[in-house]
Structure formats: C-alpha cells, structure tokens
Amino acid sequence: MKKNIIYQGDCIEILNKKIDAKSIDLVFADPPYNLSGNALKWKGNKTGGDWYMVNEDWDKMTDKEYLQFTNDWIAGCHQALKDNGSIYVSCTHHNLAEIMMVLKKLGFKINNVIIWQKTNAMPNMTKRVFTHSIEFIVWAVKGKNWKFNYEDLKKINPDKQKDGSIKQMRDVWQLPLVQGKERLRGANGRAAHPTQKPEELLRRVIIASSNKGDMVLDPFLGSGTTAFVAKKLGRDWIGIEKNETFAKLSKLRLHI
Numbered sequence: 709m710k711k712n713i714i715y716q717g718d719c720i721e722i723l724n725k726k727i728d729a730k731s732i733d734l735v736f737a738d739p740p741y742n743l744s745g746n747a748l749k750w751k752g753n754k755t756g757g758d759w760y761m762v763n764e765d766w767d768k769m770t771d772k773e774y775l776q777f778t779n780d781w782i783a784g785c786h787q788a789l790k791d792n793g794s795i796y797v798s799c800t801h802h803n804l805a806e807i808m809m810v811l812k813k814l815g816f817k818i819n820n821v822i823i824w825q826k827t828n829a830m831p832n833m834t835k836r837v838f839t840h841s842i843e844f845i846v847w848a849v850k851g852k853n854w855k856f857n858y859e860d861l862k863k864i865n866p867d868k869q870k871d872g873s874i875k876q877m878r879d880v881w882q883l884p885l886v887q888g889k890e891r892l893r894g895a896n897g898r899a900a901h902p903t904q905k906p907e908e909l910l911r912r913v914i915i916a917s918s919n920k921g922d923m924v925l926d927p928f929l930g931s932g933t934t935a936f937v938a939k940k941l942g943r944d945w946i947g948i949e950k951n952e953t954f955a956k957l958s959k960l961r962l963h964i
C-alpha cells in the first residue's frame with residue numbers, strides 16, 4: 709500500500725480499492741455536513757473571509773442519501789482500521805445523529821464526544837436561536853486496546869492547575885476558527901477552502917491516538933490539514949479528496 713500520498717477521488721471507492729484492510733492506526737474525518745443550500749443567506753457576508761458560509765455542491769444530499777453515504781464511508785474506514793485503531797469524526801448538530809448511529813451500528817465504541825468551542829464564532833443573524841459556536845468531534849474505537857497518550861496530552865494542555873502544574877485534558881476544546889497566517893488563501897485573497905480546520909485541533913487528535921510512524925488517514929482531506937499536521941508530528945499519512953482544486957491545494961501545502 710502506498711503511503712504519504714493524496715488520492716484524488718471518491719473516498720468510498722478509494723477506501724475499498726486502495727487501502728489495505730487493518731492498515732490504519734487513526735482516521736480523522738471531516739465529512740460534508742449536508743447543510744449547503746439550507747443555510748440562511750447573510751446579506752453582507754464577506755464570503756471567503758474568516759467567516760465563510762458553506763454552500764458547496766459536495767455538501768448537498770437528501771436525508772436518505774446522506775445516511776447511506778455516512779454508512780458507506782464509515783464502513784470503509786472500519787475495514788481499513790487496525791483492531792486497536794481510532795476514528796475521529798468532526799460534525800455539528802446537523803449530522804451528529806447520523807454519525808453516532810452509523811458508528812454504533814458498525815460496532816464502534818464511542819469514547820468521547822469532544823466539543824470544539826469556537827472562540828470567534830460567526831454571529832447568529834436570525835436572532836431566533838442561540839448563536840452556534842460549537843462543533844463536535846466524535847472519538848470512536850474499533851476494539852478494546854485503543855491508544856490514548858494521556859501524559860503527552862497533559863503536556864500540551866493549555867489549561868493548568870491552580871499552582872501552574874499540568875492538567876488532564878478535558879473534552880471541551882476552546883480554539884479559534886482558522887485565521888491570520890494559518891488561513892490558506894487564493895490569489896484573490898479569499899479562503900482557498902471553506903472549512904479549513906485549525907492545526908491545533910488536529911495536533912490534539914493525532915497526539916492523543918497515534919504514535920510516531922503510525923498511519924493516519926483522512927478520507928475528506930480538503931485543504932490538507934490532517935496530512936500537514938501528521939507529517940509535522942512524524943506520522944505517515946494518506947489523504948483522499950474528491951475535488952480536483954482542493955486535492956491540488958493539499959499537494960501544494962504538503963509540497964508533493
């Protein structure tokens with residue numbers, strides 16, 4: 709099996725054809741949330757800025773199609789994962805139910821539902837619901853002997869005990885949406901990818917559930933964040949991205 713490679717194509721196909729069974733230590737997946745087209749248009753939204761409204765063709769399915777799609781890609785990850793492997797799935801209230809249902813149906817054990825609290829969340833323009841400022845990262849495992857680098861996480865935890873000593877990492881992570889230099893931009897200055905994840909979020913996931921030399925796979929690579937951080941941390945990686953422009957963007961980011 710090839711490693712440190714970006715496949716451009718459909719992840720369900722690639723997971724089934726190119727990825728060996730029981731070869732992957734860690735999957736991080738940030739799938740389409742299926743919310744494009746349903747979102748309120750915010751007049752004056754500076755699309756492509758740090759707050760970007762997701763409205764992409766890859767993100768539009770019926771509820772039934774979405775459940776099937778969720779089942780198929782998670783089943784592909786299940787067969788690719790080692791028996792002690794972990795999967796982390798990023799989602800919002802729009803798709804949390806489907807993700808949890810499919811993970812359980814396929815026999816995964818859910819260890820945590822981590823809350824990413826966005827410290828610079830987009831304001832709510834409808835004034836009819838609480839301002840959305842969180843995403844979930846569901847951590848599930850295939851077997852009983854999962855990896856969890858508890859001590860390493862303590863060391864990178866910005867929260868400290870009252871006396872300044874290191875502290876267990878909790879399941880609520882306060883991190884800003886990608887901004888400043890970290891945000892990849894096109895020649896027009898706009899965001900090169902609408903849902904680029906913060907590197908710090910991936911750093912925590914990768915340190916928590918993999919070791920140096922392990923194989924990390926992202927079936928929805930987008931702008932390449934998972935592969936970029938995995939490489940930095942001395943892990944091997946495989947990325948899959950359907951969209952040609954985003955696959956090229958990831959390759960540029962990874963210098964491959």
Ligand SMILES: C[S@@+](CC[C@H](N)C(=O)[O-])C[C@H]1O[C@@H](n2cnc3c(N)ncnc32)[C@H](O)[C@@H]1O
Nearest residue numbers: 718719738766904905928930931933949950951
């Ligand atoms: C939510 S974004 C991931 C963003 C990524 N975490 C990042 O930091 O840039 C989802 C990505 O999945 C891709 N995608 C959608 N359907 C796909 C499929 N069936 N197979 C592979 N990639 C797909 C989209 O093109 C999009 O780039």
